Amino acid sequence: MIGMSTNNNTNSNLPELKITSFSGSFSATKNLICYEYGDDIIVVDCGIGFPEKSMHGVDLIIPDFTYLRQNKDKIKALFITHSHEDHLGAISYFLEEFNVPMYSNRLVQEYTKEKMIDRGLKGLLKNTTFKTFVPEDKPVIVGPFKVSGFRVNHSVPSAIAYVIDTPQGRIVHAADYKFDMDPVLDKPADVKVIKKIGEEGVLCMLSDCLGVSKDGGSVPESVLGPTFISAQVAINSLWLITPYFRHNFSTDSNTSLVNLSINILPPFISDKALIDDTLSSSSLITLTSCSFSSLLGIF
Numbered sequence: 001m002i003g004m005s006t007n008n009n010t011n012s013n014l015p016e017l018k019i020t021s022f023s024g025s026f027s028a029t030k031n032l033i034c035y036e037y038g039d040d041i042i043v044v045d046c047g048i049g050f051p052e053k054s055m056h057g058v059d060l061i062i063p064d065f066t067y068l069r070q071n072k073d074k075i076k077a078l079f080i081t082h083s084h085e086d087h088l089g090a091i092s093y094f095l096e097e098f099n100v101p102m103y104s105n106r107l108v109q110e111y112t113k114e115k116m117i118d119r120g121l122k123g124l125l126k127n128t129t130f131k132t133f134v135p136e137d138k139p140v141i142v143g144p145f146k147v148s149g150f151r152v153n154h155s156v157p158s159a160i161a162y163v164i165d166t167p168q169g170r171i172v173h174a175a176d177y178k179f180d181m182d183p184v185l186d187k188p189a190d191v192k193v194i195k196k197i198g199e200e201g202v203l204c205m206l207s208d209c210l211g212v213s214k215d216g217g218s219v220p221e222s223v224l225g226p227t228f229i230s231a232q233v234a235i236n237s238l239w240l241i242t243p244y245f246r247h248n249f250s251t252d253s254n255t256s257l258v259n260l261s262i263n264i265l266p267p268f269i270s271d272k273a274l275i276d277d278t279l280s281s282s283s284l285i286t287l288t289s290c291s292f293s294s295l296l297g298i299f
């Protein structure tokens, strides 16, 4: 657990703003950061960690909620940035202990509902308040926090970076992000909004984005599909063996593991349940003009 608080550089007549990272700072695992001001806490992200080779019999790792338990009455809301396991995978465990509204995009909501059902938590599902966070809408006020946001791009659609205004200053929480001017299933990052936020002044920006310290940029998701196909054609391979990470929805639907199987490699073998699951969650939401029925037709 790593913590920091505002000091004399900010307004010392006011309560300190405390920021506590429970993990996720140095690797893609168990992202959970809490922002605490006076008697109020908001939590951003609640992901799982992935067991290492030595952790025999361990399926997943959830964040240590001890500090949150000790401050249970202060916790007012949960905000989720995007639909990757290391950002949403532990939400059902969190909500079992802390009954607060959850703000996120709709894809995160649907994955979370599925996980609750998988864990037999239909009662919890009924009692949970899911609030859809739309960056273009008015800010959400939670106690002393005014939370707005802007769109960023990632390998999943509709990722959000939160702008958390506090009496001590403005925090920007951009978890994983990239700038993709030609996103596959998404809108481009809100560059104008980001510029304006920067001009207005930011006390602190937090990000757990892997690779963020490297110079340069990353390729748009849209170039991955043709690259994949040309590589396959070049080697004239009859088999494609590839991992499929269910929550890398933009990447996989674009690169078109699926299209590849239709157009080039008919003997497409996969974990049907896994892909069905992804498509059913995502197809509950009109994210794209992509024809899900045609994708499902390949099975």
Ligand SMILES: [Zn+2]
Binding pocket: 082, 084, 087, 154, 176
């Ligand atoms: Zn991510």
